[in-house]
Amino acid sequence: MPKKTFSPIFLQVPITVIIWSLVGFVLAWLIYSFLYSTPPGGQPTFAALNNIITMFSDSRLFNAVLRTIYYAGVGTAIEVLLGMLVALALVNFISNSTVRFAVLMIFLTPMALSEAIASHTWLMLLTPQGYLNSILRFLGLPAVGWLSESMALTSLILADVWQWTSLPLLLIYAARVSIPQELYEMASLERLSAFKTFRVVTWPYIRNAVVVAALLRFIFMYITIDKILLITFGGPGFATETLGYYIWMQSFSYRNISYAATLSLATLIGATIIAYIFWRMMKR
Amino acid sequence: MKQFLPTIKLVDICKKSNGSLILKNINLEIPNKALYVVLGPPRSGKSALGRIIAGLDTPDTGRILFDDQDVTNLGPVERNVSMVFQDFALYPHLTAFDNIASPLRKLKLLKEEIRKRVLEVAEYLKISHRLTHYPSELSGGEKQRVAIARALVKGAQIIILDEPFIRLDLKIREDMRAELYRLQKDVGVNIILLSSDPIDAMVFSENIAFMQNGEIVQVGNLTELYDDPKNISVARYIGVIEMNFIPAKITQENNRKVLDTEIGKMALPTIPQLLEDEILIGIRPEHIHIGEEDVPSHAGNIFTFEGRVKIAEVIGSETIVHLDVGLAEPIRVLVPTIYKKNPGEVLKATFNMRDLYFFDVSGRFICRGGDILG
Amino acid sequence: MKLSRLLGLIGLAIFGLFIIGPLYITIITAIKNINDVFTIPPKLIPYTDFEPSSEAFDFIFNTRGKYTFITSLIVASTATAIALIPSLLAAYGFSRCPKAAMNDERSFFTLLTLRMVPPFAVVLPIFLYWNQLGLFDTYPALIWTYTVFSVPLAVWLLKGFVDEVPPSIEDAAKVDGYGFLDRLRKFVIPILGPALAATIALVWLFLWNEFLFALKLGGSRVVTYTAYLPQLRVGQRIQWNVLGAIGVLGAIPPLIILILFRKYLIRVYLGR
Numbered sequence: 008m009p010k011k012t013f014s015p016i017f018l019q020v021p022i023t024v025i026i027w028s029l030v031g032f033v034l035a036w037l038i039y040s041f042l043y044s045t046p047p048g049g050q051p052t053f054a055a056l057n058n059i060i061t062m063f064s065d066s067r068l069f070n071a072v073l074r075t076i077y078y079a080g081v082g083t084a085i086e087v088l089l090g091m092l093v094a095l096a097l098v099n100f101i102s103n104s105t106v107r108f109a110v111l112m113i114f115l116t117p118m119a120l121s122e123a124i125a126s127h128t129w130l131m132l133l134t135p136q137g138y139l140n141s142i143l144r145f146l147g148l149p150a151v152g153w154l155s156e157s158m159a160l161t162s163l164i165l166a167d168v169w170q171w172t173s174l175p176l177l178l179i180y181a182a183r184v185s186i187p188q189e190l191y192e193m194a195s196l197e198r199l200s201a202f203k204t205f206r207v208v209t210w211p212y213i214r215n216a217v218v219v220a221a222l223l224r225f226i227f228m229y230i231t232i233d234k235i236l237l238i239t240f241g242g243p244g245f246a247t248e249t250l251g252y253y254i255w256m257q258s259f260s261y262r263n264i265s266y267a268a269t270l271s272l273a274t275l276i277g278a279t280i281i282a283y284i285f286w287r288m289m290k291r
Numbered sequence: 292m293k294q295f296l297p298t299i300k301l302v303d304i305c306k307k308s309n310g311s312l313i314l315k316n317i318n319l320e321i322p323n324k325a326l327y328v329v330l331g332p333p334r335s336g337k338s339a340l341g342r343i344i345a346g347l348d349t350p351d352t353g354r355i356l357f358d359d360q361d362v363t364n365l366g367p368v369e370r371n372v373s374m375v376f377q378d379f380a381l382y383p384h385l386t387a388f389d390n391i392a393s394p395l396r397k398l399k400l401l402k403e404e405i406r407k408r409v410l411e412v413a414e415y416l417k418i419s420h421r422l423t424h425y426p427s428e429l430s431g432g433e434k435q436r437v438a439i440a441r442a443l444v445k446g447a448q449i450i451i452l453d454e455p456f457i458r459l460d461l462k463i464r465e466d467m468r469a470e471l472y473r474l475q476k477d478v479g480v481n482i483i484l485l486s487s488d489p490i491d492a493m494v495f496s497e498n499i500a501f502m503q504n505g506e507i508v509q510v511g512n513l514t515e516l517y518d519d520p521k522n523i524s525v526a527r528y529i530g531v532i533e534m535n536f537i538p539a540k541i542t543q544e545n546n547r548k549v550l551d552t553e554i555g556k557m558a559l560p561t562i563p564q565l566l567e568d569e570i571l572i573g574i575r576p577e578h579i580h581i582g583e584e585d586v587p588s589h590a591g592n593i594f595t596f597e598g599r600v601k602i603a604e605v606i607g608s609e610t611i612v613h614l615d616v617g618l619a620e621p622i623r624v625l626v627p628t629i630y631k632k633n634p635g636e637v638l639k640a641t642f643n644m645r646d647l648y649f650f651d652v653s654g655r656f657i658c659r660g661g662d663i664l665g
Numbered sequence: 666m667k668l669s670r671l672l673g674l675i676g677l678a679i680f681g682l683f684i685i686g687p688l689y690i691t692i693i694t695a696i697k698n699i700n701d702v703f704t705i706p707p708k709l710i711p712y713t714d715f716e717p718s719s720e721a722f723d724f725i726f727n728t729r730g731k732y733t734f735i736t737s738l739i740v741a742s743t744a745t746a747i748a749l750i751p752s753l754l755a756a757y758g759f760s761r762c763p764k765a766a767m768n769d770e771r772s773f774f775t776l777l778t779l780r781m782v783p784p785f786a787v788v789l790p791i792f793l794y795w796n797q798l799g800l801f802d803t804y805p806a807l808i809w810t811y812t813v814f815s816v817p818l819a820v821w822l823l824k825g826f827v828d829e830v831p832p833s834i835e836d837a838a839k840v841d842g843y844g845f846l847d848r849l850r851k852f853v854i855p856i857l858g859p860a861l862a863a864t865i866a867l868v869w870l871f872l873w874n875e876f877l878f879a880l881k882l883g884g885s886r887v888v889t890y891t892a893y894l895p896q897l898r899v900g901q902r903i904q905w906n907v908l909g910a911i912g913v914l915g916a917i918p919p920l921i922i923l924i925l926f927r928k929y930l931i932r933v934y935l936g937r
Binding site for chain 3 (some may be wrong): 022029032036089108115139142144145229231258264266281285
């Protein structure tokens with residue numbers, strides 16, 4: 008409209024105010040605490056170099072990062088693969104769309120729950136005297152150390168798979184359902200094998216959904232430490248200590264404020280890079 | 292509803308979008324009390340122009356004058372302009388009645404007054420019986436009528452319609468054209484019709500502006516654009532079926548200048564002086580005749596050629612015969628009757644050279660055959 | 666029936682059991698007497714293996730347990746309400762004015778980044794922030810933190826929905842004489858309708874389920890049901906049945922939202 012009443016910038020002002028009321032302080036504090044360390048009752052001392060050196064020589068950190076990559080990587084792989092199989096199975100083997108949708112809704116339930124609830128549900132199952140072992144022993148089998156040092160991380164992955172497979176499932180299902188039926192009819196006319204049909208017809212359509220689902224799950228798996236906080240506490244030993252949990256420990260248990268800030272800052276930088284990659288992929 | 296109908300003047304209008312110019316130095320005068328057609332292919336800038344006249348967008352440079360009053364910085368309401376959009380833009384959450392009433396509610400009229408006016412306009416556009424329905428329940432034609440009613444109801448001086456018929460069936464389009472015509476005559480309002488359909492120009496033939504690539508190429512009535520197109524684009528666009536184009540070389544033969552083409556050599560008393568020795572000949576499908584015996588008078592101006600039938604499309608009570616003559620595209624001939632021919636058959640076709648259009652190689656119009664032959 | 670179909674259905678059934686199993690376990694635990702919870706053989710069928718008991722739910726309703734749900738409700742609802750209009754304005758800007766300053770792709774990307782920020786990296790500074798302001802363990806602290814974190818999600822969702830409202834509707838409204846606020850109020854919002862409701866529901870759900878900040882920013886006065894859960898594990902005897910009961914109660918709003926807004930679920934993650 009010819010009369011310029013206001014600039015679109017004003018549309019962004021409210022959220023900018025809201026966000027910066029917190030973000031500003033957070034960033035400033037992180038940078039400051041990375042640069043300067045203030046021991047209780049003492050003076051701020053320049054700590055940036057120390058922090059960096061510590062970070063790069065911290066083997067516990069290194070292991071935590073490896074563990075995080077393993078945890079998020081394996082978890083994502085299973086969730087995406089399983090989600091894809093279930094999505095395709097739903098479409099292939101249940102023809103009635105109302106039934107299909109109802110079943111889908113049931114599958115989506117764990118995703119709607121809080122991580123806190125899901126964690127305690129699985130705690131009931133995994134704890135040494137819990138349901139899984141009760142059932143095993145009832146069947147005459149030996150109990151399993153679900154939360155033992157060797158199995159804890161796997162159990163956590165299992166719990167996460169239970170809760171979040173439905174996300175890739177949902178995305179891939181939506182993509183699969185948008186494929187025109189004629190393509191499959193053509194494929195069967197040409198007598199393509201199931202595998203070939205998948206590669207030529209299905210995959211091109213669901214590929215985007217798979218990639219988005221994988222990125223989302225990977226990101227949210229390394230971001231979230233709820234289950235670790237509630238089920239295993241990073242242990243036994245360091246068995247389930249991911250990067251996030253390690254930072255949590257530094258922040259609230261060991262109270263190494265400066266070092267915790269360093270690690271947090273490093274993680275944020277990494278998160279920004281990953282978000283950028285995600286953004287670029289979404290634009291395609 | 293006081294009617295004050297201004298003439299519209301656009302002076303040096305330029306507009307950029309996404310970094311490129313979509314309106315290049317537009318200068319146009321639109322008379323009042325007229326139904327004005329702005330014709331042009333998609334992406335020629337028609338919509339942009341319409342929005343600027345309406346006041347939805349501001350031009351980067353230039354002015355808009357309504358009867359010498361500068362309205363460039365005024366909005367649609369102050370300009371008293373209404374618009375009918377391509378997708379009708381009816382408010383889906385309101386009934387047809389409330390859609391039409393919408394501009395009036397902003398004017399803070401009494402409920403009674405609003406009701407009266409809405410019913411009046413609805414009656415005029417014959418949709419009174421559908422007023423309680425929602426847009427999703429209306430047919431294309433009905434939606435169109437509601438959109439027009441909404442544009443009319445506030446008594447605007449100028450109504451701009453942006454490709455209003457593009458989403459309607461052909462038959463409904465005919466009805467709506469008639470409605471528009473009736474509207475203009477009865478209410479006397481300025482109507483500006485933005486269209487890519489040449490038929491709209493042929494129906495509302497008095498005021499046409501042809502637009503292409505953000506520029507006004509030619510302004511005039513239908514006869515002017517039909518007989519004296521400024522360039523190939525205009526010539527192609529105006530006409531029920533696209534004009535045929537035949538490249539020709541100017542050569543010497545027996546001390547006379549002759550046009551050498553794929554379909555034969557044409558001898559003309561004079562040939563316009565051109566820089567190149569190439570020329571583009573245009574001949575409309577409706578000016579070519581098939582199967583007539585030699586025409587006695589004007590025999591000297593008749594040109595005959597042969598072609599192989601590629602296909603004969605019967606459309607309604609007419610036939611379009613596509614003749615292969617060795618050019619990139621077949622020559623289209625409009626036969627006014629049902630004329631069934633099998634592909635492969637060789638036919639004789641004739642036209643009067645007075646009907647030819649001559650263009651230079653850059654597409655600019657030179658003259659008609661009739662100008663040379665007298 | 667073809668063999669492949671049979672196998673496929675069996676596979677789906679197994680997956681179904683996998684999903685429903687733990688849910689079922691939670692529910693029956695919630696209606697058990699504490700002594701019935703972990704037994705060998707496990708007591709899995711009500712009335713047959715064990716007598717259902719309202720012990721867990723009684724506990725919740727007779728102690729502060731019930732207040733934790735109210736706290737969650739207050740906090741999630743308030744934060745969502747505060748974030749809504751600013752987010753709508755911003756989403757409108759991103760959708761309709763993508764060339765304008767602060768409304769362009771880069772700004773949108775910045776917002777997206779905020780969504781992917783690991784909470785564990787910022788909990789400490791945020792905790793200290795509120796502590797310094799003397800607002801530790803208060804409603805404003807948690808509510809405002811939630812507001813900040815719900816904005817990216819809300820804007821992300823709303824932008825996609827505003828994109829789907831045809832711009833010509835707003836043009837028509839402009840021609841009819843409606844100014845910006847009027848257009849937003851009378852046209853854009855009503856047309857957004859259920860999409861707006863879905864956004865509110867999904868943002869609210871995200872906050873209702875949140876755990877980390879609730880844990881650290883709350884204390885003894887501000888306790889959400891998620892932060893309450895670990896409190897039931899202090900001491901020798903873990904109150905498993907109460908844990909189950911809280912899980913059941915806390916799951917009700919998510920399930921209602923899941924059913925009501927099922928059509929919008931896909932949009933959450935595609936943002937389209």
